[in-house]
Amino acid sequence: MAHRDKKDEEDGLVNPFLGLEKSTVLQEARAFNEMPIRVSKCLMILTKLLFLIHQGDTLGTREATETFFSMTKLFQCPDVRLRRMVYLTIKAMSTISEDVIMVTSSLMKDMTARDDTYRGAAIRALCTITDNTTLQSLERFLKQAIVDRNPSVSSGALVSSLHLLNKGHDVVKRWVNEVQQAASNNSAMSQYHALGLLYHIKAKDRLAVQKLVATQIKKHLSSPFATCQLIRYSLKVIEADPDANHDDLHDFLESCLRNKSEMVVYEAARAIVNLKNVTARQLAPAVSVLQLFLSSPRPVLRFAAVRSLNKVSISHPNAVKTCVLDMENLITDSNRSVATLAITTLLKIGNEASVDR
Amino acid sequence: CSLFNLEASLYTIKGILILDNDGNRVLCNVCCRWLCLSVCCAPACAHAPLCPQYYDDALPTVKEQRAFEKKLFQKTAKANAEIIMFDGITCVYRSNIDLFFYVFGAASENELLLATVLGAYYEAISLIVNRDTLEKASLLEQMDTVLLITDELVDKGIVLNTDAESLARIATTTKS
Numbered sequence: 001m002a003h004r005d006k007k008d009e010e011d012g013l014v015n016p017f018l019g020l021e022k023s024t025v026l027q028e029a030r031a032f033n034e035m036p037i038r039v040s041k042c043l044m045i046l047t048k049l050l051f052l053i054h055q056g057d058t059l060g061t062r063e064a065t066e067t068f069f070s071m072t073k074l075f076q077c078p079d080v081r082l083r084r085m086v087y088l089t090i091k092a093m094s095t096i097s098e099d100v101i102m103v104t105s106s107l108m109k110d111m112t113a114r115d116d117t118y119r120g121a122a123i124r125a126l127c128t129i130t131d132n133t134t135l136q137s138l139e140r141f142l143k144q145a146i147v148d149r150n151p152s153v154s155s156g157a158l159v160s161s162l163h164l165l166n167k168g169h170d171v172v173k174r175w176v177n178e179v180q181q182a183a184s185n186n187s188a189m190s191q192y193h194a195l196g197l198l199y200h201i202k203a204k205d206r207l208a209v210q211k212l213v214a215t216q217i218k219k220h221l222s223s224p225f226a227t228c229q230l231i232r233y234s235l236k237v238i239e240a241d242p243d244a245n246h247d248d249l250h251d252f253l254e255s256c257l258r259n260k261s262e263m264v265v266y267e268a269a270r271a272i273v274n275l276k277n278v279t280a281r282q283l284a285p286a287v288s289v290l291q292l293f294l295s296s297p298r299p300v301l302r303f304a305a306v307r308s309l310n311k312v313s314i315s316h317p318n319a320v321k322t323c324v325l326d327m328e329n330l331i332t333d334s335n336r337s338v339a340t341l342a343i344t345t346l347l348k349i350g351n352e353a354s355v356d357r
Numbered sequence: 358c359s360l361f362n363l364e365a366s367l368y369t370i371k372g373i374l375i376l377d378n379d380g381n382r383v384l385c386n387v388c389c390r391w392l393c394l395s396v397c398c399a400p401a402c403a404h405a406p407l408c409p410q411y412y413d414d415a416l417p418t419v420k421e422q423r424a425f426e427k428k429l430f431q432k433t434a435k436a437n438a439e440i441i442m443f444d445g446i447t448c449v450y451r452s453n454i455d456l457f458f459y460v461f462g463a464a465s466e467n468e469l470l471l472a473t474v475l476g477a478y479y480e481a482i483s484l485i486v487n488r489d490t491l492e493k494a495s496l497l498e499q500m501d502t503v504l505l506i507t508d509e510l511v512d513k514g515i516v517l518n519t520d521a522e523s524l525a526r527i528a529t530t531t532k533s
Contacts (some may be wrong), residue, residue, distance in 0.1 A: 046501070095446055125510055159367075159515050159517060189518055192516075196515075225516060266467060301469070335439070
């Protein structure tokens, strides 16, 4: 009963985003031109505007451009929060409005500002509206940002560079030294983004990828995300040349099974069971960590483990035999997908004796 | 598209959704990038715009997006199972009083990676919207902050930051 009362009360509240009319919001957006700028009012209008775009409302090019133009006036206001919302709107409108390029200089000013709080976000917004011609003029700043000491700045620049690879592969390729530097001395997430960018720059050159992976596995990457990524790249290297000796890579994969992050342990186990010519000796430790996950209280872990073991059971049914008991416990799992996967796995590895139980 | 083939790609997050308890959109931030990768792998899609429009080639219209959301909601509303797979996606989710939070990626994606992202997202939002009252009404009041957190969490499908405290801090900075 208490719950119901609460709900009724809620329904009485006005949801500011319900039944928003496009024309009304665009009308309100004219307030951007008013001086002095009223921060909270403008914040609300920008939120409504983003909400409309997220809901799938389509703005016409003319109305979008007009709104975009008045929004640029908000750059005169130093409020950080407002500025960040302006960036979001720039990104959301970058494909529907014309002449978005006119905010380039404002964003460039922000990305080189002394205040770190919005530099990363400014870079990401700037790179969304950048085309091939302006990319050249940004090059110097982006290279600097990649090696910036602030992780949000360097991550912002690295991720943007990755997005830009499609537009200007040749330009981004030239930043390889800076990216390399970011990969070795920055925060955990920057490490991840730098490693990803390095891989994508070199992806077409098999030897370069091999070399990259060989160098990186010698370091102890602190980021679980970066380590997962490196596991994937190692798998690529092994797959690309299955006959070569990859002992160092196999050792790396096995060492990741002892990582303190479950995400990494799982990624390594998953990589090992997916190896094409995997030996029983390589498979055993991977199967045992997956077996441990089977009895985890977290559904996500059980799901991940049973899904991988299901895959193993197709190619190496014998390797999964040890998990039969744990698997049988999952037949009645509260998560239906887990139960289904457990049953199909058991069918693949089962014999008459287990069918009886 | 060979440049960003799925397994080795940094574009791991296909979408983030917040639905209310009727299955309506509260926030939807779907990264079109992935869909282009998984659905078509023709050379043409290398030129697909990196736009913040939602559901790219696979679900191009709002109608199809809503249909997907409806299906997702129907499959997840009753069973509090945390993870689900269908239609080529792996989706981890979390619900509370009247909200459902979803993070989804490719079917082949590391489920724990998705769960880490979802955990960070939920935690960061809880930090700014008081934990006891993380529900639709309070979330709507702080919609701008939620949008900023989403932006700091994932950038066009790439995981940007999964530290809940720094996400909340960045999104609530007001001083200039």
